[in-house]
Amino acid sequence: MSLPELHTLGITEVAASVESGILIITLRSSRKMNSFTEKMGLDLTRVIQWGDANDQVRVLLLTADPKSPAFCAGADMEEVIKGSVLLGRKEDTEDEHRDPGGQVAMSIYNNRKITIVAVNGHASGSGFTSLQLPFDFRFIWAGAQITLPFLRLGILPESTSTYLLSRLVGQSRATSILLSNAKMQPSSPNLSILYHDILPNKEDVFPAALSFAKMISTNSAPVSVSYTKGLLHHPGQTIEENHLLDSRAMKRRGASKDGEEGLKAFMQRRSPNFPDTVSNETWYPWWKPRDVGHPKAKL
Amino acid sequence: MSLPELHTLGITEVAASVESGILIITLRSSRKMNSFTEKMGLDLTRVIQWGDANDQVRVLLLTADPKSPAFCAGADMEEVIKGSVLLGRKEDTEDEHRDPGGQVAMSIYNNRKITIVAVNGHASGSGFTSLQLPFDFRFIWAGAQITLPFLRLGILPESTSTYLLSRLVGQSRATSILLSNAKMQPSSPNLSILYHDILPNKEDVFPAALSFAKMISTNSAPVSVSYTKGLLHHPGQTIEENHLLDSRAMKRRGASKDGEEGLKAFMQRRSPNFPDTVSNETWYPWWKPRDVGHPKAKL
Amino acid sequence: MSLPELHTLGITEVAASVESGILIITLRSSRKMNSFTEKMGLDLTRVIQWGDANDQVRVLLLTADPKSPAFCAGADMEEVIKGSVLLGRKEDTEDEHRDPGGQVAMSIYNNRKITIVAVNGHASGSGFTSLQLPFDFRFIWAGAQITLPFLRLGILPESTSTYLLSRLVGQSRATSILLSNAKMQPSSPNLSILYHDILPNKEDVFPAALSFAKMISTNSAPVSVSYTKGLLHHPGQTIEENHLLDSRAMKRRGASKDGEEGLKAFMQRRSPNFPDTVSNETWYPWWKPRDVGHPKAKL
Known part of the structure; x- marks a missing residue:
């Protein structure tokens, strides 16, 4: 059973390429602010699992198109209103429903390769829970704003964040982050230890993560x-x-x-x-x- | 089955009132230094469970009478000497004994509402283990001294602190805190991440916690x-x-x-x-x- | 059943003595850089279990001979090449093999007395995983370099470090430490909370740890x-x-x-x-x- 070529996966909401053992995945959604759509979730899971299976890939590195105003603005609200599977608003039952952000999170967390994310813009909702927490290493722009609107929307933090965040930083910080309903900065005491590096300039986040990815992949x-x-x-x-x-x-x-x-x-x-x-x-x-x-x- | 009124609960060692969805509980013990008595434990459990059951209550906020010289000085030693259930010095068996600090801790930790503590004075023993650790958010005065006299008394850290502290801040910090037998400051590296905010002035702790309680309760x-x-x-x-x-x-x-x-x-x-x-x-x-x-x- | 005398244990790669309730264990290997040999592992396990069983011992304190150029340089590579049990390179099966660093780690972690390590030099591999992580309190020299060469050697972090490190400091830091394959300083954000104290001078590490050991042993x-x-x-x-x-x-x-x-x-x-x-x-x-x-x- 041979792997399909990367370009035959049918992905449209992200770009992907392999460069010296590093699978670079770039959020380049057709939706404004790189909001998380059902198709983006499927594309991400597909390309991430492809990276897990491909022996040429040693590191997976996720980032966003630097021209996008945000890294990822969370669930696409227009799609939510129309009845997407996002936020549980589709015609499935409680037993059938599988949170799309959690599907992506599991494909990252269970990946056997090193996974790195370069957060080069603001992040909201699943742009934090699904697209940051499950990675091995997180790089971020110091100016990024993290917003978790779950409790204000009458829903709850998803994408396996209640599992991951306590394990990653302890329950004291996890509770503060998930319940405080506030705008947060990467350098805040509760968040900072999540990040392997916090870069002052937006443009420096991806290069720093790429350089780290190269170093780590050649020696391990x-x-x-x-x-x-x-x-x-x-x-x-x-x-x-x-x-x-x-x-x-x-x-x-x-x-x-x-x-x-x-x-x-x-x-x-x-x-x-x-x-x-x-x-x-x-x-x-x-x-x-x-x-x-x-x-x-x-x- | 309707809830009893707050004032009919028979509480004497704490004061309690509901204000815009916030149940404010104030330690106002008849014992000096707000030491933890058997009756204080019963009162706290009762009023905290009442807050859990009452839909008007969105946040529980514990603090101490600002006129008291301490937030809580731990188990009341006079009562202990007379043979109280505190510190296991009463005529019950090993199977029957239930640590009073742990009963309070569980009523806070298992509460379905947001729980906040405003530590506006020194804290010792169960004033830390039972009355700080189980809360969702901890606010404290920078000048507060935390003392854990358990090992020096020949007993051990109780109130489910060996469970909670490792989960909250990791086992490295938990071990340092529980075994080092030292006087600690809230800003010390081992303790600081327990606190959502550390306030320079004693009088500012409760107002800061109350303002946070209001913000969080209206939007979640x-x-x-x-x-x-x-x-x-x-x-x-x-x-x-x-x-x-x-x-x-x-x-x-x-x-x-x-x-x-x-x-x-x-x-x-x-x-x-x-x-x-x-x-x-x-x-x-x-x-x-x-x-x-x-x-x-x-x- | 009486305990054997300390000097009859047949230990050669470490020195040991009891002083006011403190069992002081000093790495004084015949190998350069105090590298971890099979015999050193056996000696350590033996003397540490002796300390657990002896009621005169209240604290175990491990350090290295201050004249040694390193605290511990990890597995002795000459011995590895000759086919030692270290790094799994001996004629045992997968079911039979028991990692020597893990044997030492368990004897420390499961010890019922207070355990303290004074890291007064550089540490590599098992000099970090086996000889630092399982202790209750870690003291270190600020100039010590921590190196984990496991992934570069095609093996993996051992000595129960994947269990201990996540519990001690959370999975975010544990992943950064174990996967990043980098030289680290004790003051780095990922490592610092592991240490109860970080001393500027190499010579001050053991005295600081000893003084702490005395304080803690007399009052607990x-x-x-x-x-x-x-x-x-x-x-x-x-x-x-x-x-x-x-x-x-x-x-x-x-x-x-x-x-x-x-x-x-x-x-x-x-x-x-x-x-x-x-x-x-x-x-x-x-x-x-x-x-x-x-x-x-x-x-």
């Missing part, structure tokens, strides 16, 4: 990255369980071709050239995977 | 708040489980009267006027509730 | 410390479960001889002199312990 074994992410997301219930897991992982990796090459490169003081590929890796998953596709998916 | 749908708190406290074990939960929540809220009103108000650029009430909400709980009342409550 | 009841650590590490799944646990703990401690002495000392404004001993304590564990020794240990 892709399969090692996927193991580390797997263990961070599914560390086991206790330190003993984690010890059993990382011991097995270490044994597999230490005895792998990558492990051999890593050690050689280290002794020879040169950059490593790792042969193992993520698509060939069969250890995953050690946790019980959950298929959320069925209307009767059990809670 | 109460049922949306209760859903968000429920998901933050019970997010599910995995991102997939959270996705199933917040998808259902979004569908319910998007299709609700609040959701309709929130969207209308947004389009008409006016403040929303939410009709749905927390007491009418039937979704809760999706987690397995635990009744701690029985001596044989299983662990 | 050892059994109270062990209960607090147990509850921080195994807080229960919900606030209700934690309430049942800390209520029982409080009842036991409040009714104990330590509780009596703590109260008396408090009323008499003197230092307490706690009679209860950790080795006599029988409440532990309330969680399901896991023996990781068997090759077929279930995950």
